[in-house]
Amino acid sequence: MASVEHTDSQGLAGGDGVRRRDFINIAAVSFAGVGAVAVVIPLIDQMNPSADVLALASTEVDLSAIQPGQAIKTTFRSQPLFVRHLTDKEIAEADKVDASSLRDPQTLEERTVDGKKQWLVTMGVCTHLGCVPLGAGEGENRGEFGGYFCPCHGSSYDTAARIRKGPAPKNLEVPKFSFTSDTAILVG
Amino acid sequence: MSFPWAEHYTPKHPVMQWIDEKLPLPRLVYNAVGAGYPVPRNLNYFWNFGVLAGLALVIQIVTGVIMAMHYGANTLVAFGTVEQTMRDVNAGWLMRYAHANGASFFFIVVYLHIFRGLFYGSYKAPREMVWLLGLVIFLLMMATAFMGYVLPWGQMSYWGAKVITGLFGAIPVVGEPIQTWLLGGFAPGNASLNRFFSLHFLLPFVIAAVVILHIWALHIPGSSNPTGVEVKGPQDTVPFHPYYTAKDGFGAGVFLILFSILLFFAPNYLGHPDNYIEANPLSTPAHIVPEWYFWPFYAILRAFTVDFFFVPAKLLGVLAMFSAILMLFFLPWLDTSPVRSGNYRPTFKKFFWILIIDVLILGYCGGAPAEEPYVMISQIAGAYYFAHFLIILPLISRFERPLPLPGSITESVLNRQNIKGEQDALPGMGADPQPSNAG
Numbered sequence: 001m002a003s004v005e006h007t008d009s010q011g012l013a014g015g016d017g018v019r020r021r022d023f024i025n026i027a028a029v030s031f032a033g034v035g036a037v038a039v040v041i042p043l044i045d046q047m048n049p050s051a052d053v054l055a056l057a058s059t060e061v062d063l064s065a066i067q068p069g070q071a072i073k074t075t076f077r078s079q080p081l082f083v084r085h086l087t088d089k090e091i092a093e094a095d096k097v098d099a100s101s102l103r104d105p106q107t108l109e110e111r112t113v114d115g116k117k118q119w120l121v122t123m124g125v126c127t128h129l130g131c132v133p134l135g136a137g138e139g140e141n142r143g144e145f146g147g148y149f150c151p152c153h154g155s156s157y158d159t160a161a162r163i164r165k166g167p168a169p170k171n172l173e174v175p176k177f178s179f180t181s182d183t184a185i186l187v188g
Numbered sequence: 189m190s191f192p193w194a195e196h197y198t199p200k201h202p203v204m205q206w207i208d209e210k211l212p213l214p215r216l217v218y219n220a221v222g223a224g225y226p227v228p229r230n231l232n233y234f235w236n237f238g239v240l241a242g243l244a245l246v247i248q249i250v251t252g253v254i255m256a257m258h259y260g261a262n263t264l265v266a267f268g269t270v271e272q273t274m275r276d277v278n279a280g281w282l283m284r285y286a287h288a289n290g291a292s293f294f295f296i297v298v299y300l301h302i303f304r305g306l307f308y309g310s311y312k313a314p315r316e317m318v319w320l321l322g323l324v325i326f327l328l329m330m331a332t333a334f335m336g337y338v339l340p341w342g343q344m345s346y347w348g349a350k351v352i353t354g355l356f357g358a359i360p361v362v363g364e365p366i367q368t369w370l371l372g373g374f375a376p377g378n379a380s381l382n383r384f385f386s387l388h389f390l391l392p393f394v395i396a397a398v399v400i401l402h403i404w405a406l407h408i409p410g411s412s413n414p415t416g417v418e419v420k421g422p423q424d425t426v427p428f429h430p431y432y433t434a435k436d437g438f439g440a441g442v443f444l445i446l447f448s449i450l451l452f453f454a455p456n457y458l459g460h461p462d463n464y465i466e467a468n469p470l471s472t473p474a475h476i477v478p479e480w481y482f483w484p485f486y487a488i489l490r491a492f493t494v495d496f497f498f499v500p501a502k503l504l505g506v507l508a509m510f511s512a513i514l515m516l517f518f519l520p521w522l523d524t525s526p527v528r529s530g531n532y533r534p535t536f537k538k539f540f541w542i543l544i545i546d547v548l549i550l551g552y553c554g555g556a557p558a559e560e561p562y563v564m565i566s567q568i569a570g571a572y573y574f575a576h577f578l579i580i581l582p583l584i585s586r587f588e589r590p591l592p593l594p595g596s597i598t599e600s601v602l603n604r605q606n607i608k609g610e611q612d613a614l615p616g617m618g619a620d621p622q623p624s625n626a627g
Contacts, residue, residue: 044369047369047370047379047383048369048371048372049368049372049373049374049379050372050379053373053374053379054376055373057374073470075469075470077373077374077375078373078374078375078377078469079374079375079469080469080470087539118492124470128502129350129351129354129476130221130347130350130351130354131347131472131476132470132472150475151472151474152472152474152475153490153558154558155558167493167501167558169495169500169501169502
């Protein structure tokens with residue numbers, strides 16, 4: 001056997017030990033492998049959000065009816081979205097805090113649009129385990145920092161919806177949004 | 189496979205002979221769970237739970253396939269079709285209660301099966317592969333149970349799905365895309381429900397396939413036994429049928445009695461009332477808890493409240509929870525003691541029972557609200573859980589002095605019978621104690 005292979009490699013591979021048949025074998029299997037991987041891509045990608053889900057990926061919100069001190073609860077990407085019209089007192093309270101002392105340091109400016117500091121737009125999804133915090137509805141418990149309070153594990157958010165107490169690691173997420181007019185925003 | 193003295197399959201009826209020549213399936217069954225499989229003669233009732241787990245899987249598949257006939261996997265109708273199954277479908281209530289409580293019983297017997305394996309060292313060589321495949325089954329069961337719980341589309345279904353898929357969101361960088369990919373959206377929705385239904389239907393059959401591998405791997409060295417001493421000859425074994433089919437049959441009877449008590453008298457005892465409220469993405473139940481069989485792991489998940497070394501607490505919790513199970517894959521190599529059975533390992537035995545209490549404490553904390561003192565207890569109990577496997581067990585294996593092992597299974601059985609025989613003879617005042625009939 002050895003002698004036959006020896007002759008083979010001599011004859012076909014020019015002496016470097018790799019036979020032509022080995023090359024064809026590896027090339028064929030690699031080609032099939034690349035094909036198999038290519039087939040897996042759609043099999044995995046089909047699980048990503050479909051076009052109709054993505055079509056609902058942005059939400060318009062009318063702000064005209066929200067009075068200072070009020071908040072509304074709507075949905076963005078089928079998750080709760082809080083839009084709060086801050087009072088001057090709430091803004092002052094948020095500004096009073098030294099941002100660098102916070103768990104997730106951010107100032108109110110960084111969390112709102114320039115010149116429209118009174119409009120606080122955040123996801124209504126606690127950054128701990130995804131519960132919906134209380135505080136957007138009239139008369140709901142807003143926690144000891146006057147913003148939002150998550151009843152699941154007791155996370156308290158302040159008037160800028162920054163995490164102040166409890167197990168949540170981050171501030172309530174501010175989604176990407178822009179003002180389409182003075183009284184309307186487009187989220188997403 | 190099996191021992192040389194195993195009974196041989198010799199079909200007498202010509203039809204059976206004809207089948208055996210064409211497709212030796214009856215032969216396979218005979219050699220696997222019939223008279224052709226010699227089993228140690230000293231197995232106790234803890235060896236029932238493998239068969240009981242198989243029985244529970246069959247109950248789940250039968251009731252589950254029937255429920256799928258009445259279920260609509262769409263967020264608009266899912267909750268309604270489940271209620272319809274309960275109220276309108278003939279015997280629908282029985283199917284659903286049997287399926288929901290069957291899941292609990294499946295986990296009860298599987299936990300006892302794992303408990304047996306841990307105490308008697310069943311995971312040790314040459315049965316490592318049996319242990320590893322068992323853990324794969326356990327992981328598949330957990331995934332299946334989780335997805336099944338989402339299907340009724342109640343409040344706990346929805347928020348459970350959100351919290352559990354949120355665990356993947358804790359992974360840095362790729363976490364959120366993975367979460368979105370798992371759900372097929374930004375929150376649990378119709379796409380999530382459909383895929384969970386599809387996979388919940390598929391996975392039990394995958395489990396059944398891995399169960400076959402589990403039994404196959406078991407039958408190569410043969411079953412372990414309470415002494416942990418290997419089979420030495422034909423005198424150490426009895427055929428599986430009729431000896432253990434009878435013993436397992438008795439166990440199955442007890443299992444079904446207990447199952448019926450829960451099913452017919454307290455079918456909602458282990459459930460959550462919140463799951464009879466339809467899913468509402470805008471309102472979170474005050475107290476989200478998973479089903480009881482996830483509680484110990486849920487406690488470990490929630491035990492991390494502070495960041496360590498810039499790793500967020502949430503990610504630590506997720507890593508710890510997965511490690512709590514993945515660590516068990518290394519158990520055969522963490523416990524290096526050559527003695528298998530806990531009966532002959534005095535130090536191991538003590539720590540084993542501490543571990544069991546520890547896991548029960550974790551389970552209790554996992555079902556309790558996430559507040560003090562439960563969080564602190566979870567932290568201590570969680571740390572102990574890892575310490576048991578990673579520190580205590582390897583140390584015991586090195587320093588423990590095990591008790592003398594019996595020479596063989598037969599010897600241990602006969603010794604026990606002799607002692608029993610002498611005790612029986614005492615009140616009889618017999619001058620000559622009855623010779624044990626096993627002599």
